[in-house]
Amino acid sequence: MxxxxxxxxxxxxxxxxxxHSVFHHLDFTRTVGGRAWLQYYFDSPLESLKLxxxxxxxLKRVIRVAPQWPVNINNxxxxxxxxxxETSLGSIPESPNIINAIxxxxxxxxxxxxxxxxxxxxxxxxxGIAAIKDLLWANDNPAELSYILERIDQLLKRxxxxxLLNKEKEKKLPAADVLSEGHFxxxxxxxxxxxxxxxxxxLDAFYGMALAIGHFQLSFPTVVxxxxxxxxxxxxxxxxxxxPVAYDVALTPQQNFLFLTGANMAGKSTFIKAxxxxxYMAHLGMAVPAKEMRLSFFDGLxxxxxxxxxxxxxxxxxxxxxxxxxxxxxxxxDGKKWLILIDELFKGTNVQDAMKCSTVVIEGLRxxxxxxxxxxxxxxEIGDTLRQYPNIQFRYFETEVxxxxxxxxxQLKTGVxxxxxxxxxxxxxxxxxxxxxx
Numbered sequence: 001m002x003x004x005x006x007x008x009x010x011x012x013x014x015x016x017x018x019x020h021s022v023f024h025h026l027d028f029t030r031t032v033g034g035r036a037w038l039q040y041y042f043d044s045p046l047e048s049l050k051l052x053x054x055x056x057x058x059l060k061r062v063i064r065v066a067p068q069w070p071v072n073i074n075n076x077x078x079x080x081x082x083x084x085x086e087t088s089l090g091s092i093p094e095s096p097n098i099i100n101a102i103x104x105x106x107x108x109x110x111x112x113x114x115x116x117x118x119x120x121x122x123x124x125x126x127x128g129i130a131a132i133k134d135l136l137w138a139n140d141n142p143a144e145l146s147y148i149l150e151r152i153d154q155l156l157k158r159x160x161x162x163x164l165l166n167k168e169k170e171k172k173l174p175a176a177d178v179l180s181e182g183h184f185x186x187x188x189x190x191x192x193x194x195x196x197x198x199x200x201x202x203l204d205a206f207y208g209m210a211l212a213i214g215h216f217q218l219s220f221p222t223v224v225x226x227x228x229x230x231x232x233x234x235x236x237x238x239x240x241x242x243x244p245v246a247y248d249v250a251l252t253p254q255q256n257f258l259f260l261t262g263a264n265m266a267g268k269s270t271f272i273k274a275x276x277x278x279x280y281m282a283h284l285g286m287a288v289p290a291k292e293m294r295l296s297f298f299d300g301l302x303x304x305x306x307x308x309x310x311x312x313x314x315x316x317x318x319x320x321x322x323x324x325x326x327x328x329x330x331x332x333x334d335g336k337k338w339l340i341l342i343d344e345l346f347k348g349t350n351v352q353d354a355m356k357c358s359t360v361v362i363e364g365l366r367x368x369x370x371x372x373x374x375x376x377x378x379x380x381e382i383g384d385t386l387r388q389y390p391n392i393q394f395r396y397f398e399t400e401v402x403x404x405x406x407x408x409x410x411q412l413k414t415g416v417x418x419x420x421x422x423x424x425x426x427x428x429x430x431x432x433x434x435x436x437x438x
Contacts, residue, residue, distance in 0.1 A: 028211035034204025055285020115182035218287035235291035262397030299336035318348030
């Protein structure tokens with residue numbers, strides 16, 4: 001599924017502010033390398049329905065064994081191994097025996113201590129990754145998981161590693177064995193060790209996904225191959241909200257355009273982003289923040305939410321809105337399946353112009369049968385013109401006013417909002433009083 005940088009930014013998949021980043025929110029990895037792989041997976045929506053189903057099955061298998069997952073490998077373990085290859089050491093005997101091992105220990109005490117420390121961590125690393133391999137080993141694993149586990153199995157067959165696997169945890173290796181393992185690791189197994197680390201980090205990324213799914217009680221969606229796109233969900237919510245309100249949404253071939261209205265701060269943007277985040281996560285093979293979700297495999301996801309002006313280029317806010325719509329039309333005219341999210345269309349021009357432009361755009365977009373649209377607007381007046389089109393459904397967020405106070409229910413209702421609450425907000429925040437006192 002294609003999703004450009006603008007869409008990823010609009011949906012806050014990645015942001016520098018961790019509190020507002022979906023990626024950071026779902027990052028339960030234990031290592032820096034695992035986090036890097038998790039970021040790669042989050043930045044790489046899967047390109048086919050089969051790959052999505054395989055990733056879901058992989059994560060389900062990790063979830064099943066997560067309580068038994070070895071915890072003796074962490075970021076410190078990886079750092080010890082990596083630094084061992086970078087540190088200058090005295091010449092380690094290639095075939096150590098009791099005599100030259102004692103001599104090396106006496107002459108190169110600090111080096112021996114580092115080798116001993118590294119070999120101890122390497123032994124724990126080997127045991128940990130071997131345990132993970134055994135937990136996940138199966139004849140019918142998805143191809144991605146099979147490759148990782150089979151590669152680990154091949155690398156662990158070396159006699160030197162088997163010796164470490166059979167070593168009792170509390171039992172200390174003799175000095176000659178320490179040097180033997182240290183020499184082997186440094187001179188005969190460096191690239192293979194780095195491969196093992198990389199394989200472990202990939203597994204750590206999947207483990208992190210599995211923990212996030214369990215921690216937030218996410219549900220695996222049903223992704224299907226359909227002639228025309230669809231998306232339905234029950235109790236869908238935005239994952240970044242501490243106490244979210246859940247929504248039900250149904251975009252079908254018969255009603256593929258959702259026209260959304262409501263006052264400012266009523267919840268329109270959050271709803272649109274919740275749908276986009278869930279659809280994006282589904283195409284990563286991840287579970288989603290919803291009780292149930294069924295959606296088509298989409299070729300692309302595009303948003304038009306946080307448009308900005310460009311002072312350097314001399315481009316206005318409205319011009320950039322138009323350009324984003326233009327680029328969207330170019331992309332979605334390919335006959336493939338798209339999900340398009342548009343929040344507050346044409347905020348950058350006057351009301352009458354915005355109404356005319358919005359109506360023209362919506363009347364054009366709603367003709368596209370291979371695309372699902374969610375479009376929010378503060379221009380509720382144009383809803384009357386659009387009611388003639390059976391494929392447009394109307395939803396709104398209601399706002400109640402009590403004693404000049406705004407009460408937001410964040411409940412998605414059928415119909416068109418006619419709330420006009422800008423003056424009330426201005427008054428509630430004390431701006432009207434300040435102006436009257438000037």
